[in-house]
Structures are given as C-alpha cells and as structure tokens.
Amino acid sequence: MAGEKWVRMVTAQTPTNIAVIKYWGKRDENLILPVNDSISVTLDPAHLCTTTTVAVSPSFDQDRMWLNGKEVSLAGARYQNCLREIRARACDVEDEEKGVKIAKKDWENLHVHIASYNNFPTAAGLASSAAGFACLVFSLAKLMNAKEDNSDLSAIARQGSGSACRSLFGGFVKWIMGEAKDGHDSRAVQLVDEKHWDELVIIIAVVSSRQKETSSTSGMQDSVNTSLLLEHRAKEIVPKRIVRMEEALKTKDFGSFTELTCADSNQFHATCLDTSPPIFYMNDTSHRLISCVEKWNRSEATPQVAYTFDAGPNAVLIARNRKAAAQLMQKLLFYFPPNSDADLDNYVIGDKSILKDAGIEGIKDIEALPPPQENKDALRHKDGVSYFICTRPGRGPVLLSDTTQALLNPQTGLPK
Amino acid sequence: MAGEKWVRMVTAQTPTNIAVIKYWGKRDENLILPVNDSISVTLDPAHLCTTTTVAVSPSFDQDRMWLNGKEVSLAGARYQNCLREIRARACDVEDEEKGVKIAKKDWENLHVHIASYNNFPTAAGLASSAAGFACLVFSLAKLMNAKEDNSDLSAIARQGSGSACRSLFGGFVKWIMGEAKDGHDSRAVQLVDEKHWDELVIIIAVVSSRQKETSSTSGMQDSVNTSLLLEHRAKEIVPKRIVRMEEALKTKDFGSFTELTCADSNQFHATCLDTSPPIFYMNDTSHRLISCVEKWNRSEATPQVAYTFDAGPNAVLIARNRKAAAQLMQKLLFYFPPNSDADLDNYVIGDKSILKDAGIEGIKDIEALPPPQENKDALRHKDGVSYFICTRPGRGPVLLSDTTQALLNPQTGLPK
Numbered sequence: 001m002a003g004e005k006w007v008r009m010v011t012a013q014t015p016t017n018i019a020v021i022k023y024w025g026k027r028d029e030n031l032i033l034p035v036n037d038s039i040s041v042t043l044d045p046a047h048l049c050t051t052t053t054v055a056v057s058p059s060f061d062q063d064r065m066w067l068n069g070k071e072v073s074l075a076g077a078r079y080q081n082c083l084r085e086i087r088a089r090a091c092d093v094e095d096e097e098k099g100v101k102i103a104k105k106d107w108e109n110l111h112v113h114i115a116s117y118n119n120f121p122t123a124a125g126l127a128s129s130a131a132g133f134a135c136l137v138f139s140l141a142k143l144m145n146a147k148e149d150n151s152d153l154s155a156i157a158r159q160g161s162g163s164a165c166r167s168l169f170g171g172f173v174k175w176i177m178g179e180a181k182d183g184h185d186s187r188a189v190q191l192v193d194e195k196h197w198d199e200l201v202i203i204i205a206v207v208s209s210r211q212k213e214t215s216s217t218s219g220m221q222d223s224v225n226t227s228l229l230l231e232h233r234a235k236e237i238v239p240k241r242i243v244r245m246e247e248a249l250k251t252k253d254f255g256s257f258t259e260l261t262c263a264d265s266n267q268f269h270a271t272c273l274d275t276s277p278p279i280f281y282m283n284d285t286s287h288r289l290i291s292c293v294e295k296w297n298r299s300e301a302t303p304q305v306a307y308t309f310d311a312g313p314n315a316v317l318i319a320r321n322r323k324a325a326a327q328l329m330q331k332l333l334f335y336f337p338p339n340s341d342a343d344l345d346n347y348v349i350g351d352k353s354i355l356k357d358a359g360i361e362g363i364k365d366i367e368a369l370p371p372p373q374e375n376k377d378a379l380r381h382k383d384g385v386s387y388f389i390c391t392r393p394g395r396g397p398v399l400l401s402d403t404t405q406a407l408l409n410p411q412t413g414l415p416k
Numbered sequence: 417m418a419g420e421k422w423v424r425m426v427t428a429q430t431p432t433n434i435a436v437i438k439y440w441g442k443r444d445e446n447l448i449l450p451v452n453d454s455i456s457v458t459l460d461p462a463h464l465c466t467t468t469t470v471a472v473s474p475s476f477d478q479d480r481m482w483l484n485g486k487e488v489s490l491a492g493a494r495y496q497n498c499l500r501e502i503r504a505r506a507c508d509v510e511d512e513e514k515g516v517k518i519a520k521k522d523w524e525n526l527h528v529h530i531a532s533y534n535n536f537p538t539a540a541g542l543a544s545s546a547a548g549f550a551c552l553v554f555s556l557a558k559l560m561n562a563k564e565d566n567s568d569l570s571a572i573a574r575q576g577s578g579s580a581c582r583s584l585f586g587g588f589v590k591w592i593m594g595e596a597k598d599g600h601d602s603r604a605v606q607l608v609d610e611k612h613w614d615e616l617v618i619i620i621a622v623v624s625s626r627q628k629e630t631s632s633t634s635g636m637q638d639s640v641n642t643s644l645l646l647e648h649r650a651k652e653i654v655p656k657r658i659v660r661m662e663e664a665l666k667t668k669d670f671g672s673f674t675e676l677t678c679a680d681s682n683q684f685h686a687t688c689l690d691t692s693p694p695i696f697y698m699n700d701t702s703h704r705l706i707s708c709v710e711k712w713n714r715s716e717a718t719p720q721v722a723y724t725f726d727a728g729p730n731a732v733l734i735a736r737n738r739k740a741a742a743q744l745m746q747k748l749l750f751y752f753p754p755n756s757d758a759d760l761d762n763y764v765i766g767d768k769s770i771l772k773d774a775g776i777e778g779i780k781d782i783e784a785l786p787p788p789q790e791n792k793d794a795l796r797h798k799d800g801v802s803y804f805i806c807t808r809p810g811r812g813p814v815l816l817s818d819t820t821q822a823l824l825n826p827q828t829g830l831p832k
Binding site: 226228229232233236237259262263266267269270271273274275276277278280283284287290291294298 | 682687700703
C-alpha cells in the first residue's frame, strides 16, 4: 500500500443546532459529560451548516486540517479524542473504482486530511463548533466505513464539543446526559424529525458586539465551580422541563414550547450571572429583542414567538408559523432598521421569502413601517443588529455525492 | 383645643441605605414581610438623605403631604398603614413654651402636614423611598411622643417600604425577616455602628438610562410567582450568607465582605433574569463597571472594591479605604470620562476630597489619566455615567433642632 498515489475522499454536510433546553455545566471535563439533559432544534443546513471533506492517502505523512481555508492545529485533546475514537471503529474499505483496498488494521498507520467550511460568518457566535465536530466525526466515520449509527457517532462528536452531539440528527434532538463513567450512554437521540413541526420559522438576529466574550468552555467551568444556583437548576428544574418539552414537541403545543424555551434561556443566563466573576452574554440589544417579543406575546391571546440566546448576544427567534414570522420581521425591522445606505440583501439573509411575506422589498418599505401596535412609543435602534438570518428547522447530516463540492483536491488531497 | 391657632412641628433627617445581602420577594404583600433576612449599609446623610418636617395643628382639616415641594396623595395603603400605626402609639404631648397640650386620645382627631425633601436627584434610583418612609415614621413618632425605640419604629416603616426599616439605624443594619404572621418581629437591628468600620469609602456611579424600569414592588412579586430559583436562594443560600456577612462585618474582613456583597448582588439580578417576563436592571454600562472592578480585584492580592446594584443600573462601589477609593476614582474617570465641556464639579459630587486624593483637579487631569494597569487596552465610554457621588457609611436618623431647616412654615403649617 505504501508509495501508492491514490486519495480516497468523503464530503459531508452537517447542520448547526440551538438548544431550547440548555446545556450548561460538565460533570466530566475531559469526556464532556453534562450535568443535565438538553434539547435542541436543528437549523436548516441550507442557511447554516458546515461542509467537511476528509481524505486518506498513503502519501499523507501526518494528520492535517484546514478550517475555512486556513490550516489549524489538530494537537488539541478534543480533536485527538475524536480522531482516536473514530480510528478505533474503522473497518475494511474497498473502493473498486479506484482499486483501493484498506484493511481495518491499516487505519492505524494512515493519515487524514480534513477541510472544513462554514456557510455563515464564524465570528457571529452561531455554534460553529457544534456543526464542525459533528461533521468531522460523521465524515470520518463514512471514510473509514465505521458501522456505528448516528447516535453512536454522537457520543464521539460529544468529546469534540458537547453540543456537537445534537447535530447528528435533524428536527428536535435530545442529548441524554447518561450515567456511565465512561460516557458511552451520554448521546443524542432524535425526538421528532424536521417534518413533524414544519410550520415553524426561525429568525436569527446577529447582534453587534464589541465586547470579548467568555468562551463557553471556561464559562461553564466557572459556573460549576462558583454558582450556587446551577446545581439546583440541573438537578431539580431541568429534568421537569425536559419532560414538559418532550410533550410540547410531540403535541406541537406552541404555547408550552414558548414558555419553556424562553424560561430556560433566561435561567441559563441567570446562572451565568450567578457565576464569579459574573458572565454577561446578553447586551442591551439582546434585552431589547426580548422586550419586543415579550410585549408582543403578552398582547396576543397566545404566544407568537419563542426566543433563546446561547453564549453570546444573538437572538434565535422561533415563530409559530409563516404569518407570525412575517409580522415578527416587520417588528424587528421597525425596531432595528438597517442604515439607510445599507443593502437590504445583506441585512436579511437566508430564506428571503419571509421578507416578501412581510411586504418589504426595499429600505423605503422599512422606513415606512408603523410602530408595533403593542408598543406605539417604540424607539428605533440603528447599529444594534448586524443582520438577520431567516431559516427553519432542518435535516441532519448528509453525504454529498457531487464531488465538485469537495473541499480537497482529489489528486493531491490538499485544499482546492 | 379646636379653633386654636398653634402649629407644633418636628423636623428629622434620615439616611438612605443600600443592601449588601439583598431583599427580593415578599411572603406577605400587605404587611411587607420578606422571604429572607437582608443586611445593608447606611449611607452618610450629608450626601444622601431625606429631610422631613411633620406638623400638627387643630386648624388642619385633613392629612396632607408634599414631596420635594409638590403635593402628593396620602391615600395609598402604604401611607395609611404607617399613619395608622403611628397614631395608635401616640402619647400625651405637652409643649410648655407654646402652651400646647395634646392628650393621647386627641391624636385620633388631629390632622398632620408632612413635607419631605431628598438632597439627591429622586430620578436617580437611589432608594429614595427607603429614606422617605423611615423619615416619615421617625418624625411622626417624635411629633406624637411615641415611646417606641428605633427597632419598634422600623417595623412600622417596613409597612411603607420594606427597605425603609433598615434606614432607622446607622452603620450596618440587619432586617430580620421574622416569623410572626402579624409581622411584629420583622424589624431592623443595628449590627455595627458607623464608627466600627470607618475606613470604608463609597462611590456611587449614577448610570444614564433611557429604559423605563420595572418597579421593585411589581418586579419582586413577579419573581416570587415565576422564578424557580428564588425560593432556593431565599431558603438555602441567603441564611448562610447572612451568618458569614455578620462575621465579616464584626471582624472587618474586607475580602469576605467583597466576595459576599458581589455574589449576592449578582444573584439578586440572576433571580430577576429568571423571572417571567425577565427583568433587566443592569445595562451595558453596569456590566462595564462590574468588569472594571472584577479585573482590578483579580489583579491585586486582595480585593480592593465591592460592588452592588439595586433595582436599577447604578453601581454602589465600596472601597476598602481612602487609598483604594482614590485609585478607583482614577479608574472610573478613565473608563467613564465626563464630556469635555462638562463641569467636573457636577460630575463628581459629595465628598470631593477623594477627587483631590486622586490628584484630579480638572478635566485635563482626567484626559491625561493612563489606562488601568490591569486593562491596558481599555476603551473610554462617554455618556455611560451621569455623575459620581462620593460618600461613606453614615449615621441613623436625627432630629434637627435648628428650626430654620424646617420645610413647613411654623405659623401656617404649609410648605415654605
């Protein structure tokens, strides 16, 4: 096999996800075992996803990785843990077309090249590591012909980034915290697929921020060590919310879904604030976004929109249907208009049909928007929001058979 | 007695206070009985206090009140509760100079005039109701010759505004939550007087805010009804902190005092965030003030400054001594400089000797300040802070015998 010139490649696409019942706090830092179950919604990979190409060749002399075109080190424990676990599950591979045969035992001595690309700005704080590690593990598993199912793979992706385990499925996903010391039962399962509740529309407000944020890894470690509220949350509150959220998802009860999603986001941020030193992920713009949704929901007979914030100031807003999403878009653009010299096409991205439903075709339509009925004295805030992304719940990982989408050159195994 | 023309008056001055272990949540809305003990520091009335003149005359035909010169209604239950409780404790009064005799039973039929004035901006969110109700009850008790001591009076002031009970004493004060249904044992006691720890210096950053704030009355009611963390805080966490705080005060252990004060402020705001709808009292400027203090404290061998925030964005910063206060002043003026056309005299008010210790005599000295050692890349934020007040722990209520300080005309009993 040595000296041969072949390169075998696999390309996969994996979605990102946002938790509606939050993960905050590990009981094992190395294995990444959480202190409570969590539930997330997978976001449509058409708008937010990672694409990863993995390649193996006898000509590679070391494992290498490129992230968004730039080479990054694989030396970190999290990458090493994922690579080791996947290699341990590698099987015989036979590629008749290329005349390549790799025996199970060969994988120990073969190196891989990995190229990964996010179709959304990495600096936006949109859980790129979740999609990234899920895609890494999923694509390597396919390359190495590992027989494990996605739930098994999720327990490996978990060791790269906790929330990555939830990106192995579409729809709504539960990360079961598990009990075992070795973490084999700490894995994701799909609760309902993306078609089950397909009325939902998701609008993400990417919030401008000049402040350096606390990384979620060090933040949650500080919370575990210093917050006196976290343990109570993890042991007493979250287990009940998980049961109620599963029920709300099964019955598509948007009122209950909204109540739980908003309360759990706020409680996660409360726990951050109860940490020493305190962690602030939300800023004044985040607060205004919450206030906009709360005012509207309380002015209606039933809630129209749920909000949730991860470890950053961005709002993820989940509207009960397209009609609510169009109304939400109008309100958001009233409160947070683009600068008058801005390009609307770059200010609202993703599924632009929501903008059309809202009757907005240009900056002038935004300037003409009336203040929301429920807040007639509302002020407009320029500069608070960088842009909006319109999307929806989406599917889990897929293999891309179209080789033109590969990020590595099929001859050299280096980035295109 | 009827038809007589005399007016009998009493003028008193009462301090405001700021909790270092917070009160948040009532177990009885009408009697204002809290869900946990709290501890506060009384602020020097030279810089923050209420002055109240109360008058009685047979010529008054109804109870009336003026607040900062403007007549206000006394119809609210909180005023009525205080007036009723004090009247029930009125005793015989004999004023030989004026030839006035009021028998205990006469008080039922006599009306009072009340004029109250805060020596600090009322809109600043600096617990004016605490000083106000304490002063109302204290001055009426003296007018009516009630025999109750300040702790007894605190249980009456509590029915006007919970935190008012802690303004009946100087130094550090504990509000004991009590157990009785009628609330007679829910009252304040002095832990140490204002001379016990007189090294402490207090700097208040009055933060600009455009947002309408949730009143603490409705906010804490919402927290009691919806926060799943509040009960745990009140029952499990605060009782232990009270014991530790009392010990820290007794031994003047500034490290422990700071740890407890900051953690409890943050946890109170965490509980607000865990409320539905969530309550945000702190804004981006508040967060920056916390970050300024946390960075400094962590760069020193021992903490230099404690911070605490009430139901608003203002920071109350407690420095361990004058030296630390002068350094703090430099840092604060670096991060939050006045506008260059501002008058420094109005930007730093109260005890201006701190400014002198910091070597700052004019705007140019502020512009020349270097960034803090512990944060050399620090940005300067104009417009975040309205002004600073320098003060210290102070004394409890006093009677003002100088009649020129009275707020009511001694002949007419109407505002001067």
